[in-house]
Amino acid sequence: MITCTVxxxxxxxxxSEFERYARFWLRKIPEMGGIHHGYHLPHEGPNDVAYCHFSFDSLAAYEAYRAAMWDDAECLRAYDFATRTKCIRRYDRSFTRPVLDGASAGDLDL
Structure with a gap:
């Protein structure tokens, strides 16, 4: 699994416009084969920084999603909304491998 953090x-x-944009992707990513872990909007600290995290089974699956979204009318509408409202100034993506399964203290023994 690979997780994209934006x-x-x-x-x-x-x-409010950015939150509308975010809510669309919370529904759309699962429809396109991914798992959305949510958006994290400003609360304390900087008021102009937000994050989202979503995963796909592999980098190849993520790349297939990226290709498919440019042919999806709903995705294009969402990008148009963000462009028209100018709610997003810029973004950066990074990719990580999540650790999602817990372990006991006994697993720490060498």
Whole structure:
């Protein structure tokens, strides 16, 4: 599994628009084969930084999603919404491998 973390620089005066954009992707990513772990909007600290995290089974699955979204009318509508409202100033993506299964203290013994 691979997790994509997106760090957004958003316009704090357009937080409601960004949240509308985020809510679309919370539904769309699972429809396109991924798992969405949620958006994290500003609360304390910087008022112009937000994050989202979503996973796909592999980097190849993520790349297939990225290719498919450019042919999906709903995805294009979402990108158009973000462009028109200018709620997103910039974003960066990074990829990590999640550790999701817990272990006992006994597993720490060498």
């Amino acid at each position: 760090r957004y620089e958003i316009d704090p005066d357009k937080l």
